[in-house]
Amino acid sequence: xxxxxxxxxxxxxxxxxxxxxxxxxxxxxxxxxxxxxxxxxxxxxxxxxxxxxxxxxxxxxxxxxxxxxxxxxxxxxxxxxxxxxxxxxxxxxxxxxxxxxxxxxxxxxxxxxxxxxxxxxxxxxxxxxxxxxxxxxxxxxxxxxxxxxxxxxxxxxxxxxxxxxxxxxxxxxxxxxxxxxxxxxxxxxxxxxxxxxxxxxxxxxxxxxxxxxxxxxxxxxxxxxxxxxxxxxxxxxxxxxxxxxxxxxxxxxxxxxxxxxxxxxxxxxxxxxxxxxxxxxxxxxxxxxxxxxxxxxxxxxxxxxxxxxxxxxxxxxxxxxxxxxxxxxxxxxxxxxxxxxxxxxxxxxxxxxxxxxxxxxxxxxxxxxxxxxxxxxxxxxxxxxxxxxxxxxxxxxxxxxxxxxxxxxxxxxxxxxxxxxxxxxxxxxxxxxxxxxxxxxxxxxxxxxxxxxxxxxxxxxxxxxxxxxxxxx
Amino acid sequence: xxxxxxxxxxxxxxxxxxxxxxxxxxxxxxxxxxxxxxxxxxxxxxxxxxxxxxxxxxxxxxxxxxxxxxxxxxxxxxxxxxxxxxxxxxxxxxxxxxxxxxxxxxxxxxxxxxxxxxxxxxxxxxxxxxxxxxxxxxxxxxxxxxxxxxxxxxxxxxxxxxxxxxxxxxxxxxxxxxxxxxxxxxxxxxxxxxxxxxxxxxxxxxxxxxxxxxxxxxxxxxxxxxxxxxxxxxxxxxxxxxxxxxxxxxxxxxxxxxxxxxxxxxxxxxxxxxxxxxxxxxxxxxxxxxxxxxxxxxxxxxxxxxxxxxxxxxxxxxxxxxxxxxxxxxxxxxxxxxxxxxxxxxxxxxxxxxxxxxxxxxxxxx
Numbered sequence: 001x002x003x004x005x006x007x008x009x010x011x012x013x014x015x016x017x018x019x020x021x022x023x024x025x026x027x028x029x030x031x032x033x034x035x036x037x038x039x040x041x042x043x044x045x046x047x048x049x050x051x052x053x054x055x056x057x058x059x060x061x062x063x064x065x066x067x068x069x070x071x072x073x074x075x076x077x078x079x080x081x082x083x084x085x086x087x088x089x090x091x092x093x094x095x096x097x098x099x100x101x102x103x104x105x106x107x108x109x110x111x112x113x114x115x116x117x118x119x120x121x122x123x124x125x126x127x128x129x130x131x132x133x134x135x136x137x138x139x140x141x142x143x144x145x146x147x148x149x150x151x152x153x154x155x156x157x158x159x160x161x162x163x164x165x166x167x168x169x170x171x172x173x174x175x176x177x178x179x180x181x182x183x184x185x186x187x188x189x190x191x192x193x194x195x196x197x198x199x200x201x202x203x204x205x206x207x208x209x210x211x212x213x214x215x216x217x218x219x220x221x222x223x224x225x226x227x228x229x230x231x232x233x234x235x236x237x238x239x240x241x242x243x244x245x246x247x248x249x250x251x252x253x254x255x256x257x258x259x260x261x262x263x264x265x266x267x268x269x270x271x272x273x274x275x276x277x278x279x280x281x282x283x284x285x286x287x288x289x290x291x292x293x294x295x296x297x298x299x300x301x302x303x304x305x306x307x308x309x310x311x312x313x314x315x316x317x318x319x320x321x322x323x324x325x326x327x328x329x330x331x332x333x334x335x336x337x338x339x340x341x342x343x344x345x346x347x348x349x350x351x352x353x354x355x356x357x358x359x360x361x362x363x364x365x366x367x368x369x370x371x372x373x374x375x376x377x378x379x380x381x382x383x384x385x386x387x388x389x390x391x392x393x394x395x396x397x398x399x400x401x402x403x404x405x406x407x408x409x410x411x412x413x414x415x416x417x418x419x420x421x422x423x424x425x426x427x428x429x430x431x432x433x434x435x436x437x438x439x440x441x442x443x444x445x446x447x448x449x450x451x452x453x454x455x456x457x458x459x460x461x462x463x464x465x466x467x468x469x470x471x472x473x
Numbered sequence: 474x475x476x477x478x479x480x481x482x483x484x485x486x487x488x489x490x491x492x493x494x495x496x497x498x499x500x501x502x503x504x505x506x507x508x509x510x511x512x513x514x515x516x517x518x519x520x521x522x523x524x525x526x527x528x529x530x531x532x533x534x535x536x537x538x539x540x541x542x543x544x545x546x547x548x549x550x551x552x553x554x555x556x557x558x559x560x561x562x563x564x565x566x567x568x569x570x571x572x573x574x575x576x577x578x579x580x581x582x583x584x585x586x587x588x589x590x591x592x593x594x595x596x597x598x599x600x601x602x603x604x605x606x607x608x609x610x611x612x613x614x615x616x617x618x619x620x621x622x623x624x625x626x627x628x629x630x631x632x633x634x635x636x637x638x639x640x641x642x643x644x645x646x647x648x649x650x651x652x653x654x655x656x657x658x659x660x661x662x663x664x665x666x667x668x669x670x671x672x673x674x675x676x677x678x679x680x681x682x683x684x685x686x687x688x689x690x691x692x693x694x695x696x697x698x699x700x701x702x703x704x705x706x707x708x709x710x711x712x713x714x715x716x717x718x719x720x721x722x723x724x725x726x727x728x729x730x731x732x733x734x735x736x737x738x739x740x741x742x743x744x745x746x747x748x749x750x751x752x753x754x755x756x757x758x759x760x761x762x763x764x765x766x767x768x769x770x771x772x773x774x775x776x777x778x779x780x781x782x783x784x785x786x787x788x789x790x791x792x793x794x795x796x797x798x799x800x801x802x803x804x805x806x807x808x809x810x811x812x813x814x815x816x817x818x819x820x821x822x823x824x825x826x827x828x829x830x831x832x833x834x835x836x837x838x839x
Contacts, residue, residue: 085745096745103749397625399637403510406517407622409721414697414768443771446743450697450766456745457753457763462562462602465750465757471712471729472781472801473530473573 004091005031005076006334007327008108010083010272013041014316015308015323016114017066019297022327023112024073026336031106032070033097037079039063039070041116042136043316045143054146058204062316078106084447086111086276092303093276096446103455110303110330113273114323117266117287117309120422122365123379123387124372126228126237127262135161135263139168148174150259154237156180156225157263159363160205165261167208170215177257179212180220180239182246182264182369183362194358197351198317226251226372228260240372247368265363266313267422274444276304282437286312287360288422289441295349296342297326298333305330313363315356321349370426379427380420382413390424394431401425401442411442414450478504478634480818481653481662483641483676486516487804488797489668490624491811492818497633499819504662505628506655508640512621514670518773519804520693520727521617522715523552524706525582526559526574526609528802529781533580534825535806542808543615549623550615553720557612557706558592560603560758567605570710574607584609598702598761605710612706614717614725617804636660644679650793664793664818671736671774673784673798680791684784685834686799688774690732690741692748696765698722707758714754724765726755732772741772777801779834785814789831796830 009020012034020032032039038046044063047054054060070077078099085096092109119136121127131150133141135157138149148169154177155166166176195202212219226240226248236256240248267288270280278291278299293299293311307326308319325345328338373379375388385408398404401411401424410424411417425439432439480496482489485507493503505511523543528536543552559574561567571586578584587608592599628635636657643654644665653660669676671688699722707716714728730751734741748770756762776799778784783801788794797814800806813823 085743087742087744094745103745105745393622396622397629398510398622400510402513403621406510406513406618406620409618412695412769414766416768443740445769445771446745446748447767447770450768452763453696453752453756453765453767454763456749456767457756458749460750460753462757465754467711467713467750467754470569470573470710471527473576 005029005106005108007110007112007330008033008093008095008106009112009114011041011114011116011308012036012039012070012077013114013116013308013319014043014066015116015319015326016041016112017070018320018323019112019114019307019327019330020075021069021073022324023331024075026331026338028331028334028336031076031078031108033078033081033083033095033106035080035082039067039077042140045140047146048144051146059143082449083272084449084451086272098449098451098455101452101455103451103458110305110333111276112297112326112330113276113304113306113310114308114326115269115272115310117313118269118418119263120265120267120365121262122264122369122372123377123423124226124228124262125374125377126230128378128381129228129230129234130232131230131234131259132228133259133261135165135261136266138165138261142168142172146172148172149261150257151175152177152257153259153261154178154180154225154255154257155261157261158182158265158365160359161263161363163205163208163212166217167211170211176212176217177255178218178220178239180223180225182222182224182242182366184222187362191358191362194354198355201355223252224248224369224372225260225262234258234260243368245368246366247371264365264369265360266309268310268312270310271416271444271448273306273310274441275446275448277301278304278306280440283312284364284436285357285361287364295325295346296329297322298329303333313356313360314353315359318349318352318356321345321352325349367430370423370430379423380410380413382415383409385410387427390427391431394428399428399432401428401439404428405442417442477650478502478660478662480664480666481506481651481660482666482668484667484669484672485511485624485635485637486514486668486670487512487620487624487807488800488811488814489666490628491808492666492668492797492814493633494627494631495812495815496818497631499815501819503633504660505633505635506639506641506653506660507635507637508672510621510637511625511635515773515775515803516807517617517620518693518771519617519691520715520725521614521804522706522717522727523614523805524557524609524612524708524715526557526577526584526607526612526708527712527715528577528582528805530576530580532802532806533577533582535809536802537581538809538825539806540611543805546623546808550619552613552615554611554613555705555717556608556610557708558587558596559607559708559710560599561605561710562602562757563604566710570605570607582609583611596703596705596707598759599707600758600760614706616719641676641679664795666795666797666814666818667788668797670798671776673776673796675737677788677796680788680794682788682790684796684830685778686776688736688776689729690734690772691727691775692730692732692743692751692770692772693725693727694748694752694767694770696724696762697768699724699765702759702761709754709758714751714758716755716759724762726751728754734772736774741774743770743772775803783810783828784830785810785827786817786829
């Protein structure tokens with residue numbers, strides 16, 4: 001791609017798209033890059049083109065508004081594209097992007113990282129069986145394809161997502177066999193003061209609850225799915241009572257089902273931030289490890305801005321506002337006058353954050369939950385490593401995620417550690433008696449997503465390969 | 474708490490740990506200190522190629538001994554003696570191959586030149602554009618990722634103390650020894666060995682010694698698991714490609730393509746402008762690699778001095794201080810030169826000569 005952009009935005013969710021819109025409105029040349037075809041991110045994911053008509057939901061209407069704004073703007077929106085490398089260059093920042101099976105280069109003066117979050121799933125026996133899907137994964141399936149995850153589903157996990165998923169499954173014609181959540185009713189009552197700051201969102205939650213109660217869906221408070229059973233696919237799940245720190249106490253019930261949704265909160269997706277060189281810090285209240293980012297989205301790396309759930313799980317409403325802030329900051333960096341536009345956003349950001357952080361507090365796993373994994377439970381799916389194998393390596397002296405990766409390849413498979421690293425870091429910390437904040441994620445390296453050799457090699461003539469002089473004899 | 478050790482070894486890579494094991498066998502009490510985890514520097518992130526075809530002529534005797542060391546360690550480091558081919562695609566490369574491999578064969582490596590038919594029979598997936606190839610049956614690889622795991626177990630089994638994430642920030646001479654300030658307390662030792670690879674320069678500066686150590690920033694990439702594509706170690710006449718398919722099916726690609734960064738500023742950075750031609754060359758040699766997805770590229774710092782020969786011996790001007798590092802082909806030679814260094818520190822005559830760190834680097838005196 002020839003001429004450098006002013007700003008490249010990674011991610012087209014509520015944060016990224018709003019950052020791009022603000023900067024574009026101020027006259028910046030903006031490119032917005034996202035893995036999905038359409039803007040909206042995970043939370044406002046667009047319907048598949050194969051879905052001809054569907055009733056509107058708050059998510060679809062927010063997403064449609066955003067997509068309309070993007071299409072009417074001057075933003076260069078690059079969909080179905082994966083950023084795999086980020087490098088600082090004299091002009092600013094260079095991105096390597098996998099698009100249409102080829103690797104392309106995009107250069108921009110400033111970078112806005114709006115990489116969002118991914119979900120944490122506590123490994124439990126049977127969680128790798130077909131029919132088990134993440135809670136957030138289930139929302140993607142339902143938003144894009146309007147398809148419930150099975151005929152009869154157990155929905156299990158922490159925070160508000162478990163109730164949203166259960167209610168969506170019912171709306172789309174599925175059956176919810178049970179809702180299982182490690183939170184207690186008291187946990188939710190404790191969150192009420194923060195929830196009152198967003199009565200609109202609280203009302204939606206109450207509608208979900210009312211629907212589940214009217215349908216007589218059993219809700220297991222302070223419980224977790226402790227075992228998923230089945231030969232080739234899910235046939236039943238066991239539900240266990242949890243203690244105050246979510247340690248499993250005893251199995252109380254077996255429920256038949258053909259599908260299970262599991263999720264234990266979101267964690268900031270920070271590989272891109274780490275690769276760019278941002279310093280990270282551990283903040284459990286924000287969902288785990290987060291890059292150091294100011295409230296206006298600026299960072300201590302020149303020309304790098306970051307916003308949304310990637311800097312701490314505050315939810316979509318906060319991400320929209322944070323995106324605007326980061327877009328303004330990035331525009332300011334490229335020389336645009338933004339005046340006092342940022343100031344009027346801070347109070348709204350704080351209010352929205354307060355609600356989002358209360359939901360994160362409900363979602364973040366408590367220490368006892370990891371005891372759901374038995375010695376034989378697979379922790380690293382790519383390399384099929386059990387908790388026992390990992391524990392053995394840690395007890396033999398591997399005291400960091402990097403050391404465990406070197407010894408066992410945990411994190412060297414196609415997922416690059418995205419599935420296993422949080423659980424492995426917790427295992428290192430608990431085994432070595434360390435704080436979670438003393439066990440950082442393993443070193444971030446490119447590619448951020450797997451890239452075919454052919455795309456990296458591109459079209460080349462052998463004679464064009466820049467072969468330097470041979471090593472000393 | 475201060476404890477007196479016979480020697481403090483700074484740097485828990487192959488050379489530091491190898492020396493520690495040797496001096497401990499000789500009756501000394503060593504401690505190994507590393508700023509990070511054991512074996513996570515060059516020792517643990519290099520491509521693991523054990524190829525006599527890419528060793529320097531004058532280091533060949535050391536490389537032959539190094540191969541024997543890795544072979545005796547065996548499965549614990551994923552050692553495989555697969556044999557290896559070095560290929561040339563142009564007339565000029567073929568000449569280079571002939572000239573260089575002849576000298577290496579004369580230095581003792583069992584290298585022969587092979588016909589294209591023999592090459593195709595052995596490696597049917599290789600490109601048919603190969604002009605010339607050499608073969609060495611002793612070549613193979615080990616899994617460098619297992620370096621830390623292996624030496625951690627060795628140090629433990631031999632009762633050798635080590636401290637990880639213990640960066641040495643000060644070295645003070647004291648009566649009959651050294652006091653090392655580390656992030657995990659003060660360590661006292663009668664002797665000190667600097668074996669910190671690319672970090673040797675700032676470390677020697679703590680003793681007011683200037684070592685002209687620089688670092689190359691070598692890039693390595695690994696693919697996902699693939700069906701069998703190659704069964705030997707593949708190299709290129711220029712040395713700019715090393716490639717092997719591991720037992721688990723992943724293909725590891727190296728060749729010394731340069732990333733960027735400074736050892737003092739943390740791990741180096743991968744540059745796409747280096748990864749691209751490195752993998753293009755790999756795909757040119759092994760066309761079926763095109764379909765493989767690259768999962769991770771990384772860099773490691775390979776330390777060197779201007780003449781590209783090792784630093785191995787007494788540190789000039791500081792009594793009871795030693796230095797070991799900057800060994801070209803250091804992964805291969807590391808375990809052996811660690812033993813030589815250990816013997817030297819024990820006051821024994823090493824089996825092969827060491828490399829005076831106080832030499833004049835502008836003249837090739839090796």
